[in-house]
Amino acid sequence: MYTRNCSRKSLVTLCALSVCAAGLAVAPAALGRDRVETLLQSLADAPGPSGYEEEVRAIMVRELKPFATQISYDGLGSVIAQHGAKGPRIMLDAHMDELGGIVRRITPDGFLSMQMVGGWLDQALLGQRWVILGSKGTVHAVTGIRDIHVLPPEDRSKVFPRNDIFLDVGAKNAAEVVALGIGPGDAVAPDSPFAVLNGTQRYLGKAWDDRVGCAVVVEVMRRLAAEGHPNILIVAATTQEETGIRGAHTAADVVHPDIGIAIEGGVAGDVPGAHPEETQARLGAGPGVFLYDFSEQPNRRLISLIKETGQAEKIPLQFDLVSGYGDDSAAIQASNGGVPVVNIVVPVRYTHAHNGVIW
Ligand SMILES: [Zn+2]
Numbered sequence: 001m002y003t004r005n006c007s008r009k010s011l012v013t014l015c016a017l018s019v020c021a022a023g024l025a026v027a028p029a030a031l032g033r034d035r036v037e038t039l040l041q042s043l044a045d046a047p048g049p050s051g052y053e054e055e056v057r058a059i060m061v062r063e064l065k066p067f068a069t070q071i072s073y074d075g076l077g078s079v080i081a082q083h084g085a086k087g088p089r090i091m092l093d094a095h096m097d098e099l100g101g102i103v104r105r106i107t108p109d110g111f112l113s114m115q116m117v118g119g120w121l122d123q124a125l126l127g128q129r130w131v132i133l134g135s136k137g138t139v140h141a142v143t144g145i146r147d148i149h150v151l152p153p154e155d156r157s158k159v160f161p162r163n164d165i166f167l168d169v170g171a172k173n174a175a176e177v178v179a180l181g182i183g184p185g186d187a188v189a190p191d192s193p194f195a196v197l198n199g200t201q202r203y204l205g206k207a208w209d210d211r212v213g214c215a216v217v218v219e220v221m222r223r224l225a226a227e228g229h230p231n232i233l234i235v236a237a238t239t240q241e242e243t244g245i246r247g248a249h250t251a252a253d254v255v256h257p258d259i260g261i262a263i264e265g266g267v268a269g270d271v272p273g274a275h276p277e278e279t280q281a282r283l284g285a286g287p288g289v290f291l292y293d294f295s296e297q298p299n300r301r302l303i304s305l306i307k308e309t310g311q312a313e314k315i316p317l318q319f320d321l322v323s324g325y326g327d328d329s330a331a332i333q334a335s336n337g338g339v340p341v342v343n344i345v346v347p348v349r350y351t352h353a354h355n356g357v358i359w
Contacts (some may be wrong), residue, residue: 021149039215044205047189049100050243052115056096060237063218067225078251079237087231091257093328095241101188112172118242123159124353129191136181140168192354209265209354216263250327252335260332266345281347285357286316290343295326299340
């Protein structure tokens with residue numbers, strides 16, 4: 001009963017805040033729109049491909065520190081922020097990393113090839129702006145695109161494979177590239193500044209998977225620290241999710257959770273061409289609760305508790321099963337001898353691309 005009550009309180013806040021972060025559909029004034037919007041912007045704009053999460057980590061530490069009774073790290077750089085000293089250990093997880101690339105090679109004529117990091121579609125890569133995190137600071141780049149004026153007609157509707165793609169930093173030769181302070185091993189992140197869409201409370205930006213989750217866990221920590229709770233709440237902002245759910249694994253080794261709740265960017269199906277058997281989530285229609293993905297299965301009693309909580313608190317919930325989707329809750333589920341988990345999402349349009357939309 002104790003655990004159940006404790007969990008209910010966390011979950012109520014979680015669900016409410018998922019809605020809040022996704023567009024403030026519940027109680028905009030009470031939830032502090034300006035603060036959340038500012039946080040969403042700083043998190044989305046920070047470059048942090050898997051394994052290069054430093055800038056995002058600095059934001060998370062800055063935001064969590066005022067409320068955490070203790071902050072530690074795992075060996076892969078995940079942030080582990082604790083509030084409360086007694087009760088069940090509730091691991092509330094969001095991952096800091098995003099898709100990106102790593103510079104592979106500098107060509108003699110001053111272009112760079114790139115190893116992609118995370119699950120990219122080849123057609124998402126061409127003609128995009130990127131930043132390279134070099135030793136002398138950020139370098140701007142574009143993935144060059146073949147010019148239609150010289151392309152044979154049969155190639156004009158073709159997808160160009162990722163290994164044909166190159167980065168152009170405006171250098172004349174390899175020496176100029178080196179002088180910019182960039183080279184093999186440097187991280188490459190999408191360059192897609194945050195924007196509020198046309199006077200709405202809908203947001204355009206990169207990396208909503210999972211920076212929107214990072215914003216939600218910060219808000220949950222903030223509110224539960226103020227309201228009080230009978231749990232050991234442990235917020236884990238993890239690394240390297242997109243390359244194999246690695247940071248959640250190592251963070252769970254440190255946390256020893258009794259319950260795991262991952263907060264993620266979900267896959268919205270409310271766009272032209274989407275099929276309801278693929279995903280059913282809609283923007284602005286409430287937090288999504290995953291009933292299945294390829295990496296984890298949620299605990300059924302935890303799902304029941306979330307449903308009851310949603311009804312009692314009048315929080316609209318969406319339920320989804322997405323076969324091509326994995327998340328940090330998988331690593332938490334398989335830790336500490338087996339842990340009840342759930343993955344709760346803020347639906348996102350166009351994940352794993354330069355520009356995503358949330359409400
Ligand atoms: Zn994610």
